[in-house]
Amino acid sequence: MKATRRDYAAVVGRAGAKCRLFFFCGPDEAGASAAAARTIAGFADPGERVDLSGQELKGDPARLLDEARSTSLFGDSRHVYVRVNGEEAHDAIRTYAEMADSGEAANAWPVVIVATSATDKSRSAKLLLKRDDALVAVFYPPEPGEVTAQVRSMADAAGLRLSGGLAERIARAASLDVRLARSEVEKLALYLDASPHSPRLADGEALDAIGAKTEEDGIMPLVDAALGGKTGQLTTQLARMREVSLNPVGVALALERRVAQLAGLAARFGPGDEMTAFLARERVFFRDRDEIGNQLHRWSGAKLERLVPRLTDLHRSLLTNSQSAELLLARELTLIARYAASRR
16 A cells, blocks of 8 residues: 555554554655654554564664564563664555565564655555555655644644744744644643643743744754755854754754755756745745755756665665764864866
């Protein structure tokens, strides 16, 4: 089975319990991860979570099915959650599918895979597309209006009534990353002591009070300085990052999302296209067009494709080396900016 952002919830609902393996992929890693989390929350009894990495499965393809068929120490239910890059899980998925076809996975626990740098056209996805017991869901970067609507839904569920354009402000401050947006909504609800049974009105003053950044004074100037080859500005932005304690992982996520957006635009930009008209036709937010146009001039589609796995590795490094995260991020951003500066 196959689904996209717009219909995956309905497809999951129709599939019911017969769907045992979920493969979330696409350039919008944030959307894929959020959908995976919502899918797990929808299980009748998610139970214990067993985490696996792509490298673990690459070294031992049989382990995916082994973990899916294993039992916990106390016999409770469980599910398997896997994060992979590209085709790392291909052999493990093939082994799982072959064993499932022979009846060896009849009572297996659900398996949820989030694959960065993979799409529904990847070899791993093709192993699952025609299966009734598996779902491939592909996610592309959302439009601002989509994330704004999701922010409103999150706020409603948390007991928040958002005034004016606050939902859009939160969406853009999070660089359209639903995970970061959810974090801001949760902090806002906690600050206002809001709940579904005791709703509160949230305004710009409350958002400022919890330290949320707007797009202009948040993380995007740092991202734009790196991808735009503005080495001088980058030095200033890195100093500001330390001063205001910007979250390195949040910056990395915003960088990944911008690169995914650039890759999609680069693939559609034709030889005869004029940049300003092209960006307007693609409905790029008008405030972003100058920066994105500059970045497209500096980064080819092929270079962007090679940058994606590098950023995935950076993201992982930041998560596992929190004490040196700022240093790791600054080093990578400096390398990116120097390369972009040489591409005029």
